[in-house]
Amino acid sequence: MIVGTGSSTGTSKKKVERQDLAQVLRRGSALEREQGPVVPCLPALDERLPGGGVEAGSLVEVLGEQAVGALRLALRLAAGLQARGRDRTAVIVDPLDPGGLSLYPPALAQAGLDLTRLVLLRPRGPDALPCLDEVLRSSAVSVAVARVPLLPATASHRLRQAALQGGGVGLLVRPAAARGEVSGAGLRLLVREGGAPGRPLAVEPLRARGVAVPAPTWRLDPWRAA
Amino acid sequence: MSRRRSRTSSPSRAPARQRILALALPELSIEAARRAAPRLVGRPLVLVTSGKPGARRARRKTSSTTGSTSGSSSGSTAASGKPGARTGTLRVAAASVEARAQGVRPGMTCAHALAVLPDLVVREHRPEDDDAALLGLARWAAAALSPRVGVSGVVGSEPGASPPGVTGVAPHRAGAAGAPALLVDAVGLEPVHGDEPTLLRRARAGLAGLGFSSRAALADTPLAALALASEGSRPDVIAGPGEHLAALGPLPPRALPLRDDVLVALSRLGVDTIERLLRLPRAGLPPRLGEETLHTLDRALGARDDLLQPVVLPDLLRERLETTGETGAGTDRLVDLAFALEALAERVAARLDVETRGARALELVLERDDARPVRWALRLAAPVAGAHTLVRVLHRRLERQDLSIPVTALELSITETAPLVLRQAELFDQDAGARAATSEDLACLLGRLEGMLGPRQVLRVDLVADHRPERAHTARPASAPPSGPPRPHAPPPGPRPTRLLERPAPIHVCTATGGAPAVQVVDDHHDPPTTLRLGGDVIPVARATGPERIETGFWDGAEVRRDYWVLAGPDDRAWWVYRDLDRGGWFLHGVFD
Numbered sequence: 001m002i003v004g005t006g007s008s009t010g011t012s013k014k015k016v017e018r019q020d021l022a023q024v025l026r027r028g029s030a031l032e033r034e035q036g037p038v039v040p041c042l043p044a045l046d047e048r049l050p051g052g053g054v055e056a057g058s059l060v061e062v063l064g065e066q067a068v069g070a071l072r073l074a075l076r077l078a079a080g081l082q083a084r085g086r087d088r089t090a091v092i093v094d095p096l097d098p099g100g101l102s103l104y105p106p107a108l109a110q111a112g113l114d115l116t117r118l119v120l121l122r123p124r125g126p127d128a129l130p131c132l133d134e135v136l137r138s139s140a141v142s143v144a145v146a147r148v149p150l151l152p153a154t155a156s157h158r159l160r161q162a163a164l165q166g167g168g169v170g171l172l173v174r175p176a177a178a179r180g181e182v183s184g185a186g187l188r189l190l191v192r193e194g195g196a197p198g199r200p201l202a203v204e205p206l207r208a209r210g211v212a213v214p215a216p217t218w219r220l221d222p223w224r225a226a
Numbered sequence: 227m228s229r230r231r232s233r234t235s236s237p238s239r240a241p242a243r244q245r246i247l248a249l250a251l252p253e254l255s256i257e258a259a260r261r262a263a264p265r266l267v268g269r270p271l272v273l274v275t276s277g278k279p280g281a282r283r284a285r286r287k288t289s290s291t292t293g294s295t296s297g298s299s300s301g302s303t304a305a306s307g308k309p310g311a312r313t314g315t316l317r318v319a320a321a322s323v324e325a326r327a328q329g330v331r332p333g334m335t336c337a338h339a340l341a342v343l344p345d346l347v348v349r350e351h352r353p354e355d356d357d358a359a360l361l362g363l364a365r366w367a368a369a370a371l372s373p374r375v376g377v378s379g380v381v382g383s384e385p386g387a388s389p390p391g392v393t394g395v396a397p398h399r400a401g402a403a404g405a406p407a408l409l410v411d412a413v414g415l416e417p418v419h420g421d422e423p424t425l426l427r428r429a430r431a432g433l434a435g436l437g438f439s440s441r442a443a444l445a446d447t448p449l450a451a452l453a454l455a456s457e458g459s460r461p462d463v464i465a466g467p468g469e470h471l472a473a474l475g476p477l478p479p480r481a482l483p484l485r486d487d488v489l490v491a492l493s494r495l496g497v498d499t500i501e502r503l504l505r506l507p508r509a510g511l512p513p514r515l516g517e518e519t520l521h522t523l524d525r526a527l528g529a530r531d532d533l534l535q536p537v538v539l540p541d542l543l544r545e546r547l548e549t550t551g552e553t554g555a556g557t558d559r560l561v562d563l564a565f566a567l568e569a570l571a572e573r574v575a576a577r578l579d580v581e582t583r584g585a586r587a588l589e590l591v592l593e594r595d596d597a598r599p600v601r602w603a604l605r606l607a608a609p610v611a612g613a614h615t616l617v618r619v620l621h622r623r624l625e626r627q628d629l630s631i632p633v634t635a636l637e638l639s640i641t642e643t644a645p646l647v648l649r650q651a652e653l654f655d656q657d658a659g660a661r662a663a664t665s666e667d668l669a670c671l672l673g674r675l676e677g678m679l680g681p682r683q684v685l686r687v688d689l690v691a692d693h694r695p696e697r698a699h700t701a702r703p704a705s706a707p708p709s710g711p712p713r714p715h716a717p718p719p720g721p722r723p724t725r726l727l728e729r730p731a732p733i734h735v736c737t738a739t740g741g742a743p744a745v746q747v748v749d750d751h752h753d754p755p756t757t758l759r760l761g762g763d764v765i766p767v768a769r770a771t772g773p774e775r776i777e778t779g780f781w782d783g784a785e786v787r788r789d790y791w792v793l794a795g796p797d798d799r800a801w802w803v804y805r806d807l808d809r810g811g812w813f814l815h816g817v818f819d
Binding site: 065066067068069070071072075087088089097099100101102103104105106107108109110111115118119120121122123124127130131134135138139140141173192193194195196197198199 | 622664665667668670671672674675678679682683684685686687688689695698699701704717718721722723724725726727728729769771792794795797798799800801816817818819
């Protein structure tokens with residue numbers, strides 16, 4: 001099955017020679033092979049993604065306004081990835097916030113994360129991206145969740161390379177205003193509404209392998225136990 | 227009859243059977259200096275002290291005429307400060323083979339040596355460096371050869387000359403300032419090292435691998451082994467059980483740790499071998515040469531108990547490397563330091579490998595030109611043994627170091643080690659091998675992150691059974707060992723926000739009824755707010771869930787009495803607020819981000 005080769009098939013449609021088509025097919029299957037192993041993390045999300053989960057060694061962006069539950073969704077996905085990451089560690093990057101808001105560990109436990117296999121980083125603002133890069137590059141990490149307000153496009157692609165090297169998943173929690181930015185993430189989810197405990201989130205997939213966008217809103221419940 | 231008497235004190239009466247491997251290190255001072263400064267290898271080098279030549283110096287001169295010792299542990303007082311810092315003639319304490327080949331001898335004045343050989347490299351002799359090197363080798367021997375290791379010829383063991391840093395040294399023999407040597411208990415090593423020639427070969431090869439030339443001898447007593455090692459005809463002598471008397475016979479008396487005046491007296495008497503010394507009437511020895519001489523002879527021959535005294539091994543595993551160039555100035559180039567760091571890490575890793583242990587805590591010191599050294603201590607989350615991993619852990623830190631002041635030397639110390647998970651486990655259990663690799667990877671990652679952020683920013687968190695939200699967890703540096711077994715506490719039952727305000731912020735709420743529809747009123751005492759004002763936004767509350775009453779902490783003075791509510795807006799965005807039941811007023815405490 002050829003997915004994500006829309007542009008190359010589009011250009012080659014002009015030439016209807018059989019050889020070209022065979023080439024395209026080969027390229028398509030090569031792309032398929034490039035995809036790493038897939039890790040299931042949240043049933044409602046997994047069933048919508050090809051392969052049944054999030055790709056290992058990739059970036060995932062969860063975007064949303066404050067208090068809309070984007071961080072909670074990321075933590076819930078991280079719990080699923082951590083549980084399947086065997087002896088690898090989960091890392092949470094919580095840059096120091098000038099407003100005095102900091103990540104609250106009991107909520108990590110409530111999201112299903114195992115605190116004994118988790119490291120919490122509190123970098124100052126400018127240190128956040130280099131240290132996230134370092135974390136993703138390590139093969140000791142199953143998943144890294146990071147709040148990343150600002151992310152230049154080059155940094156985004158660098159992080160993607162880092163994740164590819166380390167084999168873990170980078171979950172970036174970003175403001176909703178970042179939806180128009182260039183990003184290296186293979187899966188981008190915009191949380192439109194939600195946040196209240198026990199309520200499912202309304203999530204708009206901005207980019208997902210095998211999903212045509214714009215897609216109808218997904219309902220994901222980050223409060224259901226793992 | 228003297229001969230008969232000496233026979234009666236032969237090893238047949240020896241109370242305790244020992245086999246001692248002595249490893250004399252005649253070039254220790256020079257080789258230790260070159261190990262820290264590899265650019266000195268192959269060049270004529272002398273180490274000088276500013277001490278006055280004393281009685282011991284005279285003895286050193288006599289022994290050095292044969293070229294058998296380099297005088298590496300001279301009896302002079304410990305030099306302090308730079309050459310010339312003290313008034314007194316600078317004298318050569320140790321000379322390298324290249325310098326000796328040109329006629330430079332230990333005991334010469336520095337000026338004389340420079341006249342003989344103008345392109346001589348002159349350095350200050352620091353006896354404490356020799357001691358540190360010898361103890362480091364003792365630690366190596368204890369791991370690689372035999373657990374019972376003693377040392378001989380520690381300069382610091384001389385009374386009043388104990389340098390800082392080698393406290394706790396148990397000298398094998400106080401006052402016996404011969405060439406520095408290791409003494410290894412060689413009983414029962416056959417299963418590990420094979421026969422005695424193999425043991426000798428391995429020991430010398432191991433020392434050569436560390437950059438130290440050695441002379442080895444195996445005998446029944448420590449003194450006989452030492453004598454054969456330092457003065458024997460070959461650098462590897464084995465005197466079989468009971469054969470050491472015959473082996474010692476042709477050696478000069480100075481091979482034994484006798485007092486200088488005794489040696490002078492013996493040479494006046496024409497006694498130039500131990501065999502002749504033993505022919506002297508035994509009863510006449512104490513009045514003429516002192517009781518001590520007789521004891522020494524008996525100890526060497528095994529007539530008197532002389533058990534190997536194990537040395538207290540140093541806790542630190544330390545390697546130092548100079549980064550100065552030809553001119554003696556330090557370097558300010560990161561690439562030079564990275565190169566030195568790699569070399570240091572490889573040395574440390576090789577020594578850790580012998581011990582099958584990994585580094586648990588380490589310290590990197592950057593010595594700088596006329597400035598305070600930079601020290602950086604680091605704890606690792608798991609024992610790390612690979613050179614590559616050590617470099618990776620430390621390189622980040624090096625990159626962030628301000629190099630405006632040139633660095634003259636790097637010193638890497640392993641301050642704590644832990645047993646390593648043996649990689650052989652992989653043979654039995656593929657997973658166990660993978661696990662060991664990941665724990666080392668994690669230790670490496672955490673070390674690097676600490677280098678970037680500092681230990682207070684790299685944390686592990688635990689939940690605490692406390693109802694007060696701000697006290698429901700603790701955080702500790704990830705590198706610190708856990709205070710006990712993990713006690714998993716259940717997370718609190720009520721919903722908790724993903725982000726919490728360090729200080730709850732007073733907020734304006736509107737609790738007038740009728741404003742917002744479908745507000746679920748659960749609490750009898752206070753209606754939940756109907757609107758919430760955050761910054762400039764006024765958010766109508768669509769749903770309020772609560773209250774969750776938290777009333778605790780009266781025992782430690784930080785009492786709280788609060789009613790917590792989850793307030794959700796029309797689009798389900800949610801905040802965690804409470805009403806202070808004592809003082810009144812509403813506060814924002816968290817965000818369901």
